[in-house]
Amino acid sequence: MTNNIKKKVVNTHGLAVYLWIWTLLFVLSACSYAVDYFQFQGILRWSLILFFMFAKAGLIMAFFMHLFWERYALVNVLLWPMTAIVAFIFLMSAEAKYTVFTRLFYFVAGTG
Amino acid sequence: MNNNISDLPKKFKGLKHDFSSDQVTFKGVNWGKAMMWIFLVSDTFIFSCFLIAYMTVRGSTPIPWPNPSEVFALTIFGVHVPLLLIAIMTFVLITSSGTMALAVKFGYERNRKLCALFILLTAIGGIAFVGMQVFEWTKLIFHEGVRPWANPMGANQFGAIFFMVTGFHGTHVSIGVIFLLIYARKTWRGDFDTGKKGFFTSMRSDYLAIEILGLYWHFVDLVWVFIFAFFYLW
Numbered sequence: 001m002t003n004n005i006k007k008k009v010v011n012t013h014g015l016a017v018y019l020w021i022w023t024l025l026f027v028l029s030a031c032s033y034a035v036d037y038f039q040f041q042g043i044l045r046w047s048l049i050l051f052f053m054f055a056k057a058g059l060i061m062a063f064f065m066h067l068f069w070e071r072y073a074l075v076n077v078l079l080w081p082m083t084a085i086v087a088f089i090f091l092m093s094a095e096a097k098y099t100v101f102t103r104l105f106y107f108v109a110g111t112g
Numbered sequence: 113m114n115n116n117i118s119d120l121p122k123k124f125k126g127l128k129h130d131f132s133s134d135q136v137t138f139k140g141v142n143w144g145k146a147m148m149w150i151f152l153v154s155d156t157f158i159f160s161c162f163l164i165a166y167m168t169v170r171g172s173t174p175i176p177w178p179n180p181s182e183v184f185a186l187t188i189f190g191v192h193v194p195l196l197l198i199a200i201m202t203f204v205l206i207t208s209s210g211t212m213a214l215a216v217k218f219g220y221e222r223n224r225k226l227c228a229l230f231i232l233l234t235a236i237g238g239i240a241f242v243g244m245q246v247f248e249w250t251k252l253i254f255h256e257g258v259r260p261w262a263n264p265m266g267a268n269q270f271g272a273i274f275f276m277v278t279g280f281h282g283t284h285v286s287i288g289v290i291f292l293l294i295y296a297r298k299t300w301r302g303d304f305d306t307g308k309k310g311f312f313t314s315m316r317s318d319y320l321a322i323e324i325l326g327l328y329w330h331f332v333d334l335v336w337v338f339i340f341a342f343f344y345l346w
Contacts, residue, residue: 013217015214015217018210018217021210021213022206022210022213025209025210026203026206029199029202029203029206032340032341032345033195033199033202035345036181036194036345037195039181046346049341049345049346052341053337053338053341056337057334057337057338060209060330060333060334060337064209064210064212064213064326064333065326065327065330065331065334066323071117071120071122071126071127071130071138071139071140071141072122072123072124072126072127072130073130073131073137073138073139074138074141074146074149076127077138078149078153081153081157082153082156085157085160088160088164089164089167092164092165092168093167093168093171095168095172096167096168096169096170096171096172097171097172099168099171099172100171100172100173100174103172103174104174107174108174
């Protein structure tokens, strides 16, 4: 049993790492809530929301989900497919702009 | 295999080495863990589709979108606080993610009691989260008359997106809580020390199962980060 513990401890990361990440996540969450509480608007609001969101997501994935310590074979297989989402966002944002244009044109401007 | 993994090349050289080697690509990664990761990638795409649908729907309606800051505000002791319940839910979920990370750590160290205790704490956090979500839904459905097809605050699509996205996430949390409770019991009973066979899979398990469970739970927290940013704050 003691042998087992000694062998396994090599693989684990110190308690301090988790507590630090935990604290950081709390601070970042408080920051993103503050964005709403103080009612920042416009570009400042959106960039702050995105910054805190990606910071939190990155910390969770890197340390809580251990990706920071995984081999690149796994990390790259997991992360590259996510870039497809970015392409999809651009496609659908163009689609939404087109839809709202047709709605405004035919329902409002086109009625006259 | 685990003994010589530290001798293998690292970073991108390691990537090339692992993919051009025979047999096992993901060196030192248990098959269950690899399968959980693949499931999580597919689940990421499902949640992305929901959030992209939300973006499309919100961007394509000429009618103003309800202000989430006001919709989800609470009045506590006569003080009007915007988005309070959602902020508390966020902190509860992050706390439970932290306890899960510690449970995984204690699992690695084969510390049976602390591992079980922290899984149980995580489950309690999850139950609290789902409880607050039930409160939120009740408030919106019965007191404010929000329906998937209409609501008194603005664009009709708001209800449909809200119930779909938070409902799907809440389902994930609920399933997670069920598994957390099952695994808290298994850990406490010492199944991973004695090598007792699971009643459903009839396979021997290990503390590695806690890491796999942890991946799922952190993912649920991860999805909430995106829902919180895009649905509640945007």
